[in-house]
Amino acid sequence: MKMMKNNLKKIWKILFANAPKTLASVKEVNSVATAFNANIDAVLKIDTNKFSDLLIQENLSLSELRNIKYTKLDNPQDVLKGIFKSFSLGIAEEWLTADKNIYDWMVKNLGYDKLQMGGQGGIVANVLGIAGVKKVFAHCNSLPQLQADQFLELDNICSFDESGCENSAYKINRNHDVPLIHWIIEFNKGDKIIIEGQEFVCPKSNRFIATYDPLNLNLVIDKNFVETMTKTNLDYIILSGFHALSSENNGVKLLENSIPFIKQIKKKALLHLEIASTQDLKIRENIINQISPLADSIGVNERETIDVLEILGLKDLQQKCEENCHSINLFNALIAIKKKLKIPRIQLHFFGMYLTIQDKNFKISAQANRNGMILAAIISTSKAGTGSLNEYENLLWSLKEEVSDIGLKELEDLSAYIKNDALLSSGICQFEDFDIIAIPTILIEKPKTLVGMGDTISSISLVSAR
């Protein structure tokens, strides 16, 4: 029987009201390690006049601007090409460089509005630190003052100085390290650029990331972190950063080099891999075939789900999801991925809803997962609504909001599809040999930031699943 929307909203309000208790329980988590990528995000809102001026300065015509042969930054013109592509299509892309000249050009010509913590590892370290995990160890392949400044001033977030001494990450200054800066160039739906008399309107708020990162590109690993982590008891390891590798730059070998360390630390902790997006097929294939089998849990968004389907050769599902990324197609995709990769737990987040599929005997119960996912919905939307998560008091900012109609509709469709009302009214049900946990999320009308939402969702869902 179809439940009335208002009733459903009441039911989910009651379930969401448990979030403060879940948040309080994060203080019982002893230790988490985040590796490998932390960097500095230089965020700026695109100034369309400035963009037009840069086209003239770099002597770039409209046809040259659209002539994209590769997705990396080999010269300043590529920065403009990438911005224009993401802007005009309303899509998120990230192009990388290890070339200091391009970095200098970006410093001079792009500037930034603000600096903030970037990289999955760094973002996760900050959010778990403020949520109350007793100790978070953040891997940093570079930690000069500017990087340390992006860590919250909390003594439970630690890293290592150049002589291997552990300290609060914000107090460390490895002053010979290079700052790794990623430009997050944001644009809003409806922004306009006029080029050669033609008007281009941005169809969807999104961002282009222009990354200068010689260390993450080479998966440089801090030996002090490795040494200490192999001797430390950890509850969870949150892993990411492989997507920055490039197959042209020996990326597969670099990825393989990290495997012995991962195998060693995963013996004692629950290992979660954030898949993240890469268009380098060789690297993606190796992340999926070599790293994900080591994980107890993986996190994906809808784009990354499609990317995984592509690697696994699940063409029908890939096409269906590309045509329509709704809950039923994504559910079928996730079940197929789960069966093929045999990963004990997979979590997906997409517009309006989160979905976890796990083995019935998984270490974390379905109910605990639901608690974690609800807290993740609140904390991530608090970040979107307030622009940052610097204060403990802000973590529950969006608790006052209701779950979205879009999310409820997705959940309703999925419950009807698998013929199980319990999923709609409790977020939990069983399907074949799996536990299914799904929740509708809150949606923030005018988000102040969207960078790092996925990282926040995955890490809070898991670590607060109690």
Ligand code: GLC
């Ligand atoms: C990528 C980007 C980084 C950004 C992160 C957000 O790792 O390189 O700059 O902070 O994604 O998830």
